[in-house]
Amino acid sequence: MxxxxxxxxxxxxxxxxxxxxxxxxxxxxxxxxxxxxxxxxxxxxxxxxxxxxxxxxxxxxxxxxxxxxxxxxxxxxxxxxxxxxxxxxxxxxxxxxxxxxxxxxxxxxxxxxxxxxxxxxxxxxxxxxxxxxxxxxxxxxxxxxxxxxxxxxxxxxxxxxxxxxxxxxxxxxxxxxxxxxxxxxxxxxxxxxxxxxADLQRFQPAEQSPAGSLVIGCIGTVLSGWFLIDWLRAFFEAIARADPTARFELISRDAPAAILAALHPAPSWADRLLIKSAAPAEMPAIVQMHTASVMFFTGGLSKLGSSPTRMAEVLGCGRPVVANPGVGDVEQVVRQNRVGVLARGSSAAEMDVCVAELLELLQDPQLASRCRRTAEQLFSxxxxxxxxxxxxxxxxx
Structure with missing residues (x-):
């Protein structure tokens, strides 16, 4: 051997x-x-x-x-x-x-x-x-x-x-x-x-889609210097404007106090924000409970070679992603397979457009199966x- x-x-x-x-x-x-x-x-x-x-x-x-x-x-x-x-x-x-x-x-x-x-x-x-x-x-x-x-x-x-x-x-x-x-x-x-x-034997769609309010997730580090936490704040605020009952979950090993200081949530949705860490074994069940998962990274030359791990895991669970262009092959994957939406900028108007596109996409009954199929084809x-x-x-x- x-x-x-x-x-x-x-x-x-x-x-x-x-x-x-x-x-x-x-x-x-x-x-x-x-x-x-x-x-x-x-x-x-x-x-x-x-x-x-x-x-x-x-x-x-x-x-x-x-x-x-x-x-x-x-x-x-x-x-x-x-x-x-x-x-x-x-x-x-x-x-x-x-x-x-x-x-x-x-x-x-x-x-x-x-x-x-x-x-x-x-x-x-x-x-x-x-x-x-x-x-x-x-x-x-x-x-x-x-x-x-x-x-x-x-x-x-x-x-x-x-x-x-x-x-x-x-x-x-x-x-x-x-x-x-x-x-x-x-x-x-x-x-x-x-x-x-991703290990798609672990990251699988839930047997039943979660009922109730939207749960917008974000998994992984957000304080690396490569994550656009100001975009994340802008997107959360746009979701809060569109749906006052929506909840937000940020699952990260970063210190919660440091995340709060950087994110600075508005009082209108701060009480609906959960920040916590989780063991790797817990992640599939957590992602399954999210309606969609957000991943905003710095673009440009530095991110041409990036393939976010979280994208494979989220798609494996049959959930769509919210991302930005300029990060490796992310835009191509999202557009060609219709497994998420892309934010063009962090302004309130641009994020409102992104949220509207997401809410429309979530009405597609084939979305979950399309996300899973994309994960199987590209990220198994x-x-x-x-x-x-x-x-x-x-x-x-």
Whole structure:
């Protein structure tokens, strides 16, 4: 059985790790021996029950898990400071038998280690970009364009695109941009588009649609610097104007007090707003109870490579999305499949139009089945796992 070393700076225990790392590894473990190195947040490492449960799951699937401690400070240097630690652990794994025959690097920091291993040992690696990270950092205000760190990240991006055995992008939009920016480096390169997928066995439509008032949901972080929380406020206010009984649920690991301070809800709907966190196992039932789910992200170059995880999960539950253009392939998916509405701006008039379109869409009796069908066609875990398995097979032959 071929040995794959999987490197990620995301934690296996955090929601993203549970939805976008573990399901793939679980499926791939039937065909490959996998060693996983991840960075776990302190709160997750401090939960002995969750840690023990995850360890047992890894053992049951033959996955060797090495959890390192995640640090977010100091910004913007924290990711760079993780490189020496990850390099030492990864190099030590190379000395163990059986040696890895392929390295799967999830995002840029792990890719820097994969590039180092490749140059030292010749082991091939997959550059799983996820998104255009340097541009995301600039948009979020964590990185200055033209700075020494920015130039270093662009150098790393160029080298990984050229020297990796394959590149994985979340969106077609990002591939088009990269082909234009790096035509020489990507000449003849194997590029696979694998969007963020959802476990559609978990995220399924409810047996019965919820009755009563509209429940407008929003799931995931809203304080990342990439989320347009002012748009979210404007949309909630437009819903409140259209339906005084509508309720709002914001499910996030962000601190509720910090969300309230940033969202600043109006008194007219503040008492109908619920902000709470939830465990990954609770999310399908929560999404099922939402009438629609809102996801507004900064657009432009930084988001060409983004494929919101929450979109796959919401559509899997048969619920429509409310989004904005300029984020990866989101607009194309929404328009071509009629599974949501797009807000063109954050003004009251523009949001009123968006709400009117949503209320009209909700009258379509085929909406739920169309959302589910779109999720199955584009975002199923099975198709994503099969795409990764094909890449592994190609590069290990």
């Amino acid at each position: 071929s040995h794959v070393l999987y490197l990620t700076r995301n934690g296996l225990l955090e929601p993203l790790g549970q939805s976008q790392i573990w399901p793939y590894l679980r499926g791939l473990s039937t065909d490959y021996r996998i060693t996983l190195i991840s960075f776990e947040k302190l709160a997750d490492q401090g939960d002995p029950v969750a840690m023990q449960k995850m360890c047992l799951q890894c053992v049951s699937h033959g996955i060797r898990w090495i959890p390192l401690q995640f640090r977010s400070q100091p910004r913007p240097w924290a990711p760079a400071l993780a490189i020496p630690q990850l390099a030492l652990v990864a190099l030590w794994q190379w000395r163990r038998q059986p040696r890895p025959q392929l390295v799967h690097a999830r995002s840029y920091v792990p890719a820097s280690i994969a590039l180092l291993l490749h140059r030292i040992t010749g082991v091939p690696f997959i550059f799983d970009m996820r998104a255009l990270w340097p541009e995301e950092l600039i948009t979020a205000g964590h990185l200055q364009r033209g700075s020494k760190l920015h130039r270093s990240l662009l150098w790393l991006e160029r080298r990984c695109l050229q020297e990796s055995s394959a590149v994985v992008s979340l969106t077609q939009a990002a591939v088009a941009y990269l082909m234009e920016r790096y035509p020489r480096e990507l000449a003849g390169q194997r590029i696979a588009v694998i969007p963020t997928c 875990l099975e198709s994503g796992t099969a795409a990764y398995r094909q890449l592994y097979t190609e590069k290990l032959c």
